[in-house]
Amino acid sequence: MAAEYDAQVLVIGAGPAGSSAAVHLARAGVDVLLLEKDAFPRDKVCGDGLTPRGVHQLLRMGIDTTTPGWRRSRGMRLYCDGRQMDVEWPTIGRYPDFGLTRSRHDFDELLANHAQASGARLLTETKVTGPVTDTTGRVVGVTATSRGSDEPVTYRAPIVIAADGASARTALATGWQRDPRTPLATAARRYYRTDAFAKDELLHLWADLSCAGTGGTLPGYGWLFPLADGRVNLGLGGVPHHQHGNTDLRATFRQWISRLPAHWNLDETTEDSPLRSAALPMGLNRRPQYRRGLLLIGDSAGMVSPWTGEGIGQAMEAAAIAADTVTLALTRTPGPGREQVLRNYPNEVDRRWNRYYKLGNTVAEQVFSRFGYRPLLNRHLMNSPAAVGVLTRLFAHLSS
Ligand SMILES: Cc1cc2nc3c(=O)[nH]c(=O)nc-3n(C[C@H](O)[C@H](O)[C@H](O)COP(=O)(O)OP(=O)(O)OC[C@H]3O[C@@H](n4cnc5c(N)ncnc54)[C@H](O)[C@@H]3O)c2cc1C
Structure with missing residues (x-):
């Protein structure tokens, strides 16, 4: 490594994307410095659910998901207009046949520790304040401040990966705007402590929630995901329609919860957190995901699935692709040869995901934002396990 560099690669943000990268x-022997603004453990607004494709990413990083703290799911229970159906995760050989839940409070710390144990250097309470560019506009480092000091410090590396989440501050600071045509969902969740789901092996999803105030169908879905720690993560979210406007998620949440079965014990006495909401940037909203020394992974590149609102597995998978690309690029001398390799990262993302996201963006815009998931979980479909199985594979991206 040249003396002027602090690492071969800088990674901004130690969420699932950054820690996985x-x-x-x-593991590939690259000197990597991971900068995270918070101290662990810390909260992150999320549903805490992983479908089998995301679980696969954990397994390939050597995370032991049989240890306490993880909770397996064998499938989903879908609710719509008085009907319900259980659907198992498919057994297709390519992915695990189970999903997982774990609160992000634990999950992110575990993954960041795993990165350190793998040889990465981690600096927490180190907030990146902006990119450092050379005279050609190429990103060659970042400035950051540490807790207790306003004095900015510069960290330099020939390649920088932004994994700073939905705020996408690093991308924005380089003038990299989000594609406004891609969907942007919002969702809210709260934890409850209840033993009503102690033996439950399913993720619960509702397609028939009504928006408070308007009475229209929520342009998304509600979820209840049981966790291993005796709590459940209850939440809802959706893609606002540009004409119908935003849904009042808090009021809709209150209305929904008052209608859930009383024996589930989901009320003020069992609340274990405030109701918190956040944005879900979807549909590959910044492309191509590489520009002038800077790669984007996870929410910073809008990688949340427009089909399901999942982004953890996508963040980890993109991190793996980016890391492969960067490892190869570092074997080339800086210049056109290295650039050629780095430009392969968005190509590989497109090869794996472009069709899935493109179709998903259209469905989110034309169907979910107007009618929610209700039309899909209609009476005919809810009577056909085979059709729901096909939909599950499509939504959770389990066929390719
Ligand atoms: C309500 C809700 C429910 C959701 N439910 C699910 C779900 O059940 N399953 C699922 O798969 N996905 C879910 N998602 C989406 C999922 O949370 C995200 O897609 C995922 O967290 C993306 O990971 P990431 O690493 O890209 O970003 P993040 O998890 O946001 O991590 C970014 C990291 O960067 C750090 N950071 C930010 N700025 C800086 C800076 N300037 N300097 C240093 N560090 C910085 C942050 O502190 C953070 O640690 C949900 C999202 C919401 C809002």
Whole structure:
């Protein structure tokens, strides 16, 4: 490594995207410095659910999901207009046949620790304040401040990966705007402590929630995901329609919860957190995901699935692709040869995901934002396990 660099690769943000990138890079022998603004453990607004494709990413990083704290799901229970159906995760050989839940409070810390154990250097309470560029506009580092000091410090590396989440501050600071045609959902969740789901092996999803105030169908869905720690994660979210406007998620949440079965014990006495909401940037909203020394992974590149609102698995998968690309790029001398390799990262993302996201963006715009998931879970479909199985594979991206 040239003396002026602090690392071969800088990764900004130690969420699932950044920590996974650091794991893969460190395992490949790359000197990687991971910068995180918060201290662990910390909360992150999320549903905490992983479908089998996301679980696969954990397994390939060597995370032991049989240890306490993880909770397996064998499928989903779908609710719509008085009907319900259980659907198992498919057994297709390519992915695990189970999903997982774990609160992000634990999950993110575990993954960041795993990155360190793999050889990455982690600096927490280090907030990146902006990119550092050379005279050609190429990103060659970042400035950051540490807790207790306003004095900015510069960290330099020939390649920088932004994994700073939905705020996408690093991308924005380089003038990299989100594609406004892609969907942007919002969702809210709260934890409850209840033993009503102690033996439950399913993720619960509702397609028939009504928006408070308007009475229209929520342009999304509600979820209840049981966790291993005796709590459940209850939440709802949707893609606002540009004409119908935003849904009042808090009021809709209150209305929904008052209608859930009383024996589930989901009320003020069992609340275990405030109701918190956040944005879900979807549909590959910044492309191509590489520009002038900077790669984007996870929410910073809008990688949340427009089909399901999942983004953890996508963040980890993109991190693996980015790490592979960067490891190869570092074998080339800086210049056109290295650039050629780095430009392969968005190509590989497109090869795996473009069709899935493109179709998903259209469905989110034309169907989910207007009618929610209700039309899909209609009476005919809810009577056909085979059709629901096909939909599950499509939604959770389990066929390719
Ligand atoms: C309500 C809700 C429910 C959801 N439910 C699910 C679900 O059940 N399953 C699922 O798969 N996905 C879910 N998602 C989406 C999922 O949370 C995200 O897609 C996922 O967290 C993306 O990971 P990431 O690493 O890209 O970003 P993040 O998890 O946001 O991590 C970004 C990291 O960067 C750090 N950071 C930010 N700025 C800086 C800076 N300037 N300097 C240093 N560090 C910085 C942050 O502190 C953070 O640690 C949900 C989202 C919401 C809002």
